[in-house]
Amino acid sequence: MNKTLLVAQREYVEHLRTKTFWIGVLIAPIGIALVYTLMFLLAGKTDLRKYAVLDHSEGAWVSKVIDRRIADDDLDKILGSRKISTEERRPLLDQAKAKLSKLPQGHPLRELLTAMVSSGVLAEIDKAGGWDKASSALKARIYGIVVPWALRVSQSEKQRVQVTSVATGMAMKDYVRVPVPDEGEDTEKVLNQKLQKGEIFAYFVIGSDPLAAEHHSKYVSNNLTDFKLRSWYGDYVTKVVRERHVQRLKKEKDLTPGDVAAIQRSFRFEEKKLSATGEEEAVVESDKVRKYAPLAFVYVLWMAVFMAAQMLLTNTVEEKSNRIIEVLLSSVSPTQLMHGKIYGIALTGLTVVGSWALFFVVGVKLAPSLLSGSTEAQFAKLGLDHVISDPAYLGSFLAYFLSGYLIYAAILVALGSVCNSLKEAQNLQQPVVFLLMVPFVVMFPIVGDPNGTLARIITYIPLYTPFAMMNRAGGPPPLWEYLASSGVILATLWIAFRGAAKVFRVGVLMTGKPPRLGEILKWLRAPVS
Amino acid sequence: METSPLTRPTYTDALVLHNVTKRFGKFVAVNDLSLKIPKGSIYGFLGPNGAGKTTTIRMVMSIFYPDEGSIEVLGHSSAEQVKDRLGYLPEEKGLYKKMKTAEIVAYFGKLKGMDASTANLKARELLTRYGLGEWLDKRCEAMSKGMGQKVQLLGTMIHDPELVILDEPFSGLDPVNMEVMRDTIRSFKQNDRTVIFSTHVMAQAEELCDFIFLIHKGQKVLDGPLSEVRSGGDHGIKIDYDGDGSILHRLPGVERVNDAGKHAELFLEPGRDPQDILRELVGKLTIRRFDISEPSLHEVFFRAVGGHQHVVETEVRS
Numbered sequence: 001m002n003k004t005l006l007v008a009q010r011e012y013v014e015h016l017r018t019k020t021f022w023i024g025v026l027i028a029p030i031g032i033a034l035v036y037t038l039m040f041l042l043a044g045k046t047d048l049r050k051y052a053v054l055d056h057s058e059g060a061w062v063s064k065v066i067d068r069r070i071a072d073d074d075l076d077k078i079l080g081s082r083k084i085s086t087e088e089r090r091p092l093l094d095q096a097k098a099k100l101s102k103l104p105q106g107h108p109l110r111e112l113l114t115a116m117v118s119s120g121v122l123a124e125i126d127k128a129g130g131w132d133k134a135s136s137a138l139k140a141r142i143y144g145i146v147v148p149w150a151l152r153v154s155q156s157e158k159q160r161v162q163v164t165s166v167a168t169g170m171a172m173k174d175y176v177r178v179p180v181p182d183e184g185e186d187t188e189k190v191l192n193q194k195l196q197k198g199e200i201f202a203y204f205v206i207g208s209d210p211l212a213a214e215h216h217s218k219y220v221s222n223n224l225t226d227f228k229l230r231s232w233y234g235d236y237v238t239k240v241v242r243e244r245h246v247q248r249l250k251k252e253k254d255l256t257p258g259d260v261a262a263i264q265r266s267f268r269f270e271e272k273k274l275s276a277t278g279e280e281e282a283v284v285e286s287d288k289v290r291k292y293a294p295l296a297f298v299y300v301l302w303m304a305v306f307m308a309a310q311m312l313l314t315n316t317v318e319e320k321s322n323r324i325i326e327v328l329l330s331s332v333s334p335t336q337l338m339h340g341k342i343y344g345i346a347l348t349g350l351t352v353v354g355s356w357a358l359f360f361v362v363g364v365k366l367a368p369s370l371l372s373g374s375t376e377a378q379f380a381k382l383g384l385d386h387v388i389s390d391p392a393y394l395g396s397f398l399a400y401f402l403s404g405y406l407i408y409a410a411i412l413v414a415l416g417s418v419c420n421s422l423k424e425a426q427n428l429q430q431p432v433v434f435l436l437m438v439p440f441v442v443m444f445p446i447v448g449d450p451n452g453t454l455a456r457i458i459t460y461i462p463l464y465t466p467f468a469m470m471n472r473a474g475g476p477p478p479l480w481e482y483l484a485s486s487g488v489i490l491a492t493l494w495i496a497f498r499g500a501a502k503v504f505r506v507g508v509l510m511t512g513k514p515p516r517l518g519e520i521l522k523w524l525r526a527p528v529s
Numbered sequence: 530m531e532t533s534p535l536t537r538p539t540y541t542d543a544l545v546l547h548n549v550t551k552r553f554g555k556f557v558a559v560n561d562l563s564l565k566i567p568k569g570s571i572y573g574f575l576g577p578n579g580a581g582k583t584t585t586i587r588m589v590m591s592i593f594y595p596d597e598g599s600i601e602v603l604g605h606s607s608a609e610q611v612k613d614r615l616g617y618l619p620e621e622k623g624l625y626k627k628m629k630t631a632e633i634v635a636y637f638g639k640l641k642g643m644d645a646s647t648a649n650l651k652a653r654e655l656l657t658r659y660g661l662g663e664w665l666d667k668r669c670e671a672m673s674k675g676m677g678q679k680v681q682l683l684g685t686m687i688h689d690p691e692l693v694i695l696d697e698p699f700s701g702l703d704p705v706n707m708e709v710m711r712d713t714i715r716s717f718k719q720n721d722r723t724v725i726f727s728t729h730v731m732a733q734a735e736e737l738c739d740f741i742f743l744i745h746k747g748q749k750v751l752d753g754p755l756s757e758v759r760s761g762g763d764h765g766i767k768i769d770y771d772g773d774g775s776i777l778h779r780l781p782g783v784e785r786v787n788d789a790g791k792h793a794e795l796f797l798e799p800g801r802d803p804q805d806i807l808r809e810l811v812g813k814l815t816i817r818r819f820d821i822s823e824p825s826l827h828e829v830f831f832r833a834v835g836g837h838q839h840v841v842e843t844e845v846r847s
Binding site for chain 1: 587590592593609612613615617618619621622623624625626637640641681684685
């Protein structure tokens with residue numbers, strides 16, 4: 001055989017024979033599947049967004065049309081009213097009856113379907129040739145049933161969940177429109193109060209002439225990173241307004257460039273937030289920077305933790321493989337050695353991270369004097385000086401670097417202690433690296449909703465606490481959460497260090513085959529002598 | 530820091546093992562071992578590979594803990610109390626490659642409780658005395674293997690330990706450095722320090738040791754002063770010769786031969802006369818020396834271990 005092939009064959013077979021190779025083969029697909037399953041499960045848990053719409057358009061036509069559209073879309077989710085192919089399409093009445101027969105007694109959808117079937121409107125729509133061909137009068141009758149039903153059902157958490165679990169993807173799952181109290185001139189004030197109390201997530205105000213270029217519409221919310229509601233509702237408004245434009249233009253003979261522009265324009269809401277005193281104020285650039293800054297911090301934090309923990313692993317394996325460890329152990333105890341190594345590298349990491357932080361601070365302070373004119377103004381708009389002066393950012397960055405590093409250091413030093421070569425260590429650390437991917441995957445969703453369910457769940461998974469808390473800095477989380485998560489971190493550290501010490505003292509003198517997981521568990525259970 | 534010699538408890542035995550047993554899973558590495566090492570002696574630990582030498586040493590250093598039995602070091606019930614008064618050179622030697630030689634020797638001293646300035650001075654002094662003066666501020670990675678081992682030996686003795694344990698100190702050394710090692714071991718003894726060293730090379734043990742301890746499969750086989758250990762066996766014939774040594778194996782009346790190519794050791798069947806053997810050899814080989822003496826340690830070892838295989842293995846390793 002060709003000698004190159006011979007060498008290649010030996011290499012290949014050698015790797016194929018190792019267990020870690022097969023773990024490596026399996027771990028990526030399984031890990032990715034797990035992470036995404038988790039994401040999917042948690043995504044289903046996005047918090048309900050309650051919103052109000054204060055519609056000043058004539059007869060509130062905009063929001064009325066949109067309510068119908070939403071109902072229309074949700075109806076499609078329930079009955080499949082808009083299946084593309086005509087052959088496949090079953091009469092809506094049959095669909096409704098079939099669905100009805102499957103639903104248990106007392107299910108809120110039964111009420112809707114029964115009402116639609118008994119009103120005879122579905123039969124009429126079928127006679128007319130399906131949903132697309134139904135007259136607007138017929139559709140209006142359907143909306144007359146669906147819209148009030150949806151408003152009612154969505155007020156009850158239990159019913160809402162029942163409905164959305166049968167028909168997935170309904171808007172009702174994520175967004176619920178709450179009625180606007182009629183307080184005349186004070187309506188907005190009342191809405192602001194509701195916003196402040198957290199009764200609603202946001203509210204829209206639609207100007208009296210939505211077709212005009214200056215329509216004075218606005219979106220008021222205190223969460224500036226989660227723009228899903230704004231863009232979801234905004235899309236509906238854009239569509240509805242655009243259709244109205246087209247309708248109006250159909251009657252005119254000449255199209256001006258202005259008309260075309262008006263059609264192309266997407267409907268923009270002016271963004272507002274409430275100040276601490278409940279006053280409405282414009283959203284400026286620096287607010288957004290503050291909200292998104294945690295992303296950058298988490299990213300750097302992740303890199304720093306990973307880098308330092310990696311350094312420790314390499315260093316432990318090296319010491320073990322060149323046997324210096326035995327000399328050390330004749331002078332110090334394994335626990336002293338382990339702690340010494342961990343703290344030494346913690347200092348190295350802190351020096352690196354601290355100097356990064358220092359560069360950032362100095363950079364932000366110096367930048368105005370180095371920039372000129374408009375760039376300086378632009379820079380000032382970013383409001384980075386708020387970021388550096390807020391302890392929720394730099395302060396927690398250093399604190400969470402230290403705690404995050406210490407947790408992973410304990411795990412990796414124990415891992416390193418049982419390995420004889422870097423190659424072995426690299427294989428064994430794969431699962432840890434995988435665990436470390438999670439903070440990356442959830443980084444964006446958490447910044448979007450720093451005090452939401454996902455953020456809270458991740459916060460209390462011990463391995464992710466430091467990342468999650470950094471991630472939530474834009475929120476910021478309430479004081480009790482800072483305390484609770486610090487408790488979680490301290491408990492995790494205590495457990496991780498104790499466990500690591502037990503593994504380390506046995507593992508560090510082992511030669512030959514790395515131990516099986518079962519053996520390591522046995523060491524962990526053994527009392528400290 | 531070290532306590533002054535006056536306050537130290539006096540001890541006559543540097544190390545005492547009482548019925549020590551150590552198991553790894555089902556494997557018994559050391560089995561019911563008792564041993565007494567008098568202060569100021571050089572004690573040789575002999576035994577084939579895997580016999581339990583290193584495990585015993587590690588227990589003495591309290592790197593491992595015995596499952597049964599107890600260990601008394603320098604009069605204390607555990608080595609942990611006297612860690613700073615012990616010196617240990619493990620079998621497999623390594624240094625921090627990126628550290629400078631003087632730094633690393635001083636570091637080992639500081640780990641043993643020396644204060645920084647004393648350790649630094651002593652490290653430089655020792656390195657210079659051992660001919661590594663040019664290497665003081667060079668990194669360990671630049672040194673040859675032999676020099677590296679010397680540096681490590683210095684790290685073991687920088688704090689002037691009362692008990693020094695050297696695991697295979699001669700392996701990998703060239704003749705010059707071997708002589709340095711031998712001198713060092715002797716100098717420990719002269720200063721009333723106790724030395725334990727393990728080896729596979731019988732000649733080194735014969736040259737240096739006051740006492741011999743032979744362990745095989747975790748059990749003590751021989752233990753005592755070198756002269757006693759040797760006198761326990763039958764006398765053998767030692768010859769130096771030139772020629773084809775294979776003839777030695779075919780001599781009548783010879784029970785066993787340890788043939789090293791140029792010299793050999795012959796053991797006779799009971800009742801045989803050595804003079805007959807000499808007559809047989811004349812004319813077949815050129816005999817340069819012929820004497821009758823106590824068996825070599827090699828032979829003692831061989832008989833005690835009771836299998837030729839081990840000896841072959843041992844010889845190959847050394």
